[in-house]
Amino acid sequence: MSSNVLFTAATQAIVYNQHAIPIQKMLDYDWLINREAPSVVAIVNPNHEGFHRCFFGPDAITIPVYKTIKMAATRHQKADVFVNFASERSAYDASVEAFKTETLKTHIILAEGMPENESRELVRLARRNDGWILGPSSVGAIKAGQFIVGNAGGKIENIVESKLYRPGSVGLVAKSAGMFNELNYLISVYADGIFEGAHIGGDTYPVSSMLDNLLRLEYDPNVKMLVLLGEIGGEAEYAVVEALKSKRIKKPLVAWVSGTVASQFEGEVQFGHAGARSGSKHVSAEAKNKALADAGAHVPESFNDFGLLINKVFKEFVETNKSYEKPDDENYNIPPLDMREALKRNLVRKESSIVSSISDDRGEEPTYNGKDITEYIEKPLGSTINALWFKGGLNMIGEEFLELCLKITADHGPAVATAHNAIVTSRANRDIATSTAAGILTIGDRHGGAIDGAARWAFDCVSNRVTARSFVQEMKEKKELIMGIGHKIKSAQNPDKRVEVLKKFAETKGIAGSYLKFALEVEQETLKKKNNLILNVDGAIGVIFLDILAKSGKRPYEIEEILKVGSLNGIFILGRTIGMIGHAIDQKRMNEGIYRHPWDDIQYIS
Ligand code: ACO
Secondary structure, X not given: OOOOOOOOOXXXXXXXXXXXXHHHHHHHHHHHOOOOOOOEEEEEOOOOOEEEEEEEOOEEEEEEEEOOHHHHHHHOOOOOXXXXXXXXXXXXXXXXXXXXXXXXXXXXXXXXXXXXXXXXXXXXXXXXXXXEEEOOOOOEEEEOOOEEOOOOOOOHHHHHHOOOOOOOOEEEEEOOHHHHHHHHHHHHHHOOOEEEEEEOOOOOOOOOOHHHHHHHHHHOOOOOEEEEEEEOOOOHHHHHHHHHHOOOOOOOEEEEEEOHHHHHOOOOOEOOOOOOEOOOHHHOHHHHXXXXXXXXXXXXXXXXXXXXXXXXXXXXXXXXXXXXXXXXXXXXXXXXXXXXXXXXXXOOOOOOOOOOOOEXXXXXXXXXXXXXXXXXXXXXXXXXXXXXXXXXXXXXXXXXXXXXXXXXXXXXXXXXXXXXXXXXXXXXXXXXXXXXXXXXXXOEXXXXXXXXXXXXXXXXXHHOOOOHHHHHHHHHHOOOOOOOEOOOXXXXXXXOHHHHHHHHXXXXXXXXXXXXXXXXXXXXXXXXXXXXXXXXXXXXXXXXXXXXXXXXOOOHHHHHHHHHHOOOHXXXXXXXXXXXXXXXXXXXXXXXXXXXXXXXXXXXXX
């Protein structure tokens, strides 16, 4: 691993896996430090290509998404950083693939628990390709004021607090992710902030070497002092000890190896990361701290004194460097908050585009009209329709009635408009949704769509005490058809069985009332004109529904509200949908070809 400068203000990165939050974090950082263009130039998502929607400051932007690393790298040849968000199962393959591109040299691997053989192979590949790897199990790195990787540094607020938006003088190398962020802050308080910080990752077999990272910062003239946070377990710190002794590390190094608490326990102790495991005395935190101190590092008595010791070393540097200038703390640009975050913090309020009062899917279990759906499972289907259509306003008889209506309107053979259209559309090779929708489009005044109209006149006439005879007369004078009266085939002599069933229901349940009575009086009047002008299914549903509402104690204004909405035609639409889906399926099952109406069934009158 050779290059000393991993990141600059012009660094471009390709992110493997479409992880929206850390990608947005990187772009927010770019905006914070006044970068001219986003650092993430491409995303690789093996399952999806297209564009990723995100923000650069206040502006909505898109970043191209490619299916392969090769495609992304070919299109974005200036990108040399590969942010590898693959899981531990595929992180190795992704990095191997990325090294083949020859442009993606610096890899940050976030996955935890990479097998040793894969880690070793990646070390070899990085060397051979003149590349550099941070991780596995790395949260990333920060080149203050120039570039950030993934979730390094925490939230934007932490980044600002730790002054990571502009370079300081300290080079930081840490093994612990949580402490990495903590140290960024400590260094901003006790020194002037970091120039660059790398979290090398806490895996048992790290690919990135503690010493290589420290040497990289040692060679960078912008870094004036080094801070190292090591960890119990492993030999990495001893390589640093050797480098101090041989003067390969000459800059002041403040170091602390965490895990001294392990000596309080009997036996082996496993800390947060796989690599942080106590073993022999040699790899204990105490032994490594002592070896570092003996080799010339500044090692505090305890972690509590780490900040004070950093401060002491930093002050010595400032005092001996008269040309030292404090960094500019003012030049940053806070990105706008996402609406979701702002709402969560009560910083903004927003009008909703939609108001909904019947269901909610935000909780653990969806609710219908405020009740968990499991409550509806034991009940008849009518109670679900009642909840979603009438907000639970119907009684049990109403719910039973709805279910009865669904059963008797489900189908009326292939000849009627709804079924016919569904059949023709299905035979034109259209799908079930389209075929059913085509059938639904025939529902109207002349077919299935007269329920609301029938309920309307029955309610108005009964409320205003209009007689059946004068109502039929009035409609005749206005030359208007009476909704819910008349049938193409059925007649007084050939009664509609479905209407008989509905009437019987009303009688046996004791809900037949003034509305059904009035409708039957109207039927007597219309039958005087023609024997097919019977009370039809639509009419019977409409008026019996009114009787149910009235018998359940609904006030006239409440019935008026239901009629005003015009929901009752929904009963026929829902019921008949069952049959239309059946017809569409039936045609497909029989593999029927396109329908063509026969010539001999058309009267050509040209
Ligand atoms: N009210 C008053 N008079 C009517 C009605 C009615 N609802 N329906 C038909 N007539 C009259 C017509 O004006 C016509 O009179 P005329 O001979 O003096 O000219 C005569 O009866 C025959 O009319 P047609 O249009 O030939 O009746 P058709 O049998 O073709 O229509 C239909 C049946 C469409 C149901 C019709 O009666 C109608 O439009 N009814 C009202 C709407 C309705 O209830 N639709 C739902 C039907 S039920 C279902 O689809 C599930």
